[in-house]
């Protein structure tokens with residue numbers, strides 16, 4: 458397997474035009490990212506990241522690019538590649554690569570070999586800090602470049618799946634440097650996972666298919682933060698929402714929210730659309746495909762393309778063809794057509810027209826990333842190897858910046874209230 462991949466600029470025909478368009482996308486996004494704007498002013502002046510090399514594997518598009526540039530303008534050398542072969546915007550990647558402190562290896566549509574070769578190219582910069590969305594870089598560093606670990610200060614992880622994998626690695630005693638679970642902060646998951654996933658997944662499916670949500674039976678697999686967002690927004694678009702869950706309290710929560718809760722075997726028969734958000738594999742399989750209606754839409758909003766079992770679907774299909782850009786029809790021998798959107802990869806980023814989450818929510822997620830990278834630089838030696846919660850005061854600070862930008866004022870505890878909340882001796 459090849460262990461290096463050239464920067465994006467060497468893969469494009471008209472690099473100058475790509476850079477200009479990428480910059481235009483970044484500028485638009487930044488106008489809606491007040492947190493990154495505020496932090497950028499601070500970091501540009503203070504250069505807290507001077508001397509650090511930050512290796513990143515994230516969705517390379519306009520919002521992410523603004524985080525990358527903030528880190529570089531704060532003094533870091535940054536090397537980045539994608540965390541999904543279909544989510545990269547080459548023009549944005551090229552705009553980043555033009556920056557003197559940034560190398561971008563992200564190119565859309567790379568095969569598996571080039572995808573991993575690009576990660577190796579990033580790791581070749583010998584990062585002192587890693588920022589991942591899905592943990593691919595941490596894995597490569599631990600398995601193939603363990604000699605780098607000694608000089609790595611720490612890392613940050615963006616998404617639920619990555620944090621889940623990291624916790625499993627930590628429990629095995631295999632995680633050898635500290636990593637912040639950025640995903641788990643209120644400022645990230647109450648907004649990005651709920652509103653971001655809900656809005657961008659539904660918008661992408663609607664635009665990709667040119668179909669309506671109204672009156673559709675929409676099956677949401679998994680009622681975690683992402684599933685809650687998808688269910689809520691689909692209900693808001695007049696769909697009939699059906700939830701599938703394996704966790705009894707979440708199933709009950711969905712039931713009490715007014716959604717129909719069914720096992721997938723029953724839900725699949727009723728579905729007009731199935732959207733998976735579980736983070737687990739084989740959620741939709743052969744037995745379900747056999748029962749589905751003609752024309753059903755199948756999409757995934759989880760990090761990896763393992764939720765809808767495409768091998769099973771391919772086995773059953775007598776024909777496969779591209780029905781529209783980003784939609785592949787699998788024809789069954791009885792004539793039914795089952796339509797898979799964006800190859801079963803996370804639909805809000807991997808479909809041809811996908812743009813990822815809205816700028817406002819990514820501003821929050823990336824604001825948390827930025828303050829976490831700073832915390833690693835300032836106080837990294839205070840954290841042991843393993844997964845760490847983000848210090849609450851950092852998350853609160855990001856919230857305050859956003860509230861300020863929105864012009865929203867809020868109350869503070871009085872001294873008496875603070876004392877009351879901190880004491881157990883008060884009674885009636």
Ligand code: RBV
Pocket residue numbers: 516518520521590591615616617640649653760803806812813814819822
């Ligand atoms: N996500 N990134 C974007 N840059 O447009 N959109 C979504 C973007 C992140 C989100 O934070 C989620 O946790 C992760 O992608 C899943 O890979």
